[in-house]
Amino acid sequence: MQTTSEAEMTSVTHAGSPEIATVRKPHSGRTWYPYLLIAPSMLTLVVVSLIPFIYAIYLSFHEAKFGRVKDFIWFENYGALLSDPRFWNSIGTAVTFVAIAVPIEFMLGLAGAMVLNQNVKGRSILIPLLFMPAMMAPIVVGLLWKIMLAGSWGFISFNVFERFGLLQETSIFASPDLALYALIFVDIWQWTPFMMLAFFAGLQALPLAPYRAAAVDGAGPFQIFFHLTLPMMTPLLAVIGLLRFIDAFKVFDTIYILTGGGPGTSTETPSILANKMTFEFWNIGEASALAVLVWIAFFIFCNVFYQVAKKRLNAF
Template identity: 75%
Template sequence: MAAIDTDLAVSPASATEPRWYPYALIAPAMITFVLVALVPFLFAVFISFHQMKYGRLGDFAGFENYGALLSDSRFWNSMAIAALFVAIAVPLEFMLGLAGALMLCRPIWGRSALVPLLFIPTTMAPIVVGLLWKIMLAGSWGLLSTNVIEPLGLVGEISIFASPDLALYALIFVDVWQWTPFMMLAFFAGLQALPVNPYRAAAVDGATPVQAFFRLTLPMMAPLLVVIGLLRLIDAFKVFDSIFILTGGGPGTSTEMPSVLAYKMTFEFWNIGEASALAVVVWLLFFAFCNVFYQLAKKKLNAF
């Protein structure tokens, strides 16, 4: 069904309504947004241009905090780790999710019971997910540590989360476990909405299922795949809770994503000026991501 063009959906009676009416409807929400989003953001911008260590606001500092941030190797390290994390986790989730969605499209008994069960990892609190994988992987006693990792000789006596080489990959694994079901069910919903007729025609023409997938399914699904992939990319970049409980950014700085670094800068080093600069930089980055997501979803999916 084509989306209704809401711009044309202004009611005929709206001429008799005062012009301020819609603004009155959105006013309470917009005032709340000013208070809870705009004010904190502007406050962070304000602090980022001042010296601030510990609790006291110091002198105006110009771009000093930004300079310090951009010459801080720890900042670039965190960006590189985030890039690696996203570059491995999101494509994995994407491909596994697509495979799972195609599987769900096959004839299956009890699909309607299976689908909500598969949603459980995605809707779990990230802190509980972290805890869950601590139980499975931590130390030499975790269930998988004892029965899988040790026999394979991946790491010795220590926890996989304490290994500088492998900790990041363990976190990626946890992210994949939590978010592949999301991709799978979003793609599944998309696949179910595809029209049947092109497939019938292709079957009549003797196309194989593989041909049908590459010639029909992929092109028709492409906008949805892109939008969902981007949404996941945005979310993966800001992962915090599970890292916080599993590695705390360590060992060393090997799993220190920007969100973890911002947290440490603020609440461990109390270097609030530079932390605010980091927050502002990440914020602007997200705003750009977010704009791309919005434009793509609007144009290609006719959503919003």
């Protein structure tokens, strides 16, 4: 039988004795396992996006018309495109479209999310209904609004425009002055619910402790919104705003269905112009140059936006 001092010495000895750690070498298969998981997505991106884009760059430096790729002509396609007023008109149309549609969608979406966050009655029914416009295919949206605003027999055309003596015997999409604004209205109708739901999800994820502290300090609703909600929502607002900006600039489906870029070139965006260059004018070289220029512009814009949002807004 050990004495107390011997037991203490034994426990100290055991406690102080270094444990022999078993060093396991990582399994050789685990080094490539993460790459195996992302391989299908990367392969799809390479086949669907990267290879066609590299080929578009190749075509932009060649005389490619009527399905035939001919001589290497350096930057002639880019020069012809930049000197074409139709190209700059399409850029202006897209900028106008984005500058009006996206801020309205942003503000309406944020306001609607704030309302939904107040536990309004019927929210469980309203939220699934808000998914409907975003779930609809853009072509279906275009056909729906083409019927609603068609000539003098469309539902809205007949009940609103005809009754108040506006745009009689014609369609709003046939008006060079109003067609673009009609497209903006359709885009707002389709994507405001999506923005609302995205912002509502962000509001639901905010911590409650800062709001309780603000209520104890006697802060008002506007102070809480501008000093608590907006700063904490900034990362989500920046990401959703950037994605919606990019998507709105390259919109194609609804414009193609509703106006096809007309009347004239009043609703012709870069996407519509590139489609016409390729499948109507068969000027594939300039169409490829247009795609490359738009990509370069977005690459620069997204990098600048990322740096500004990261440093000043702490969004990334």
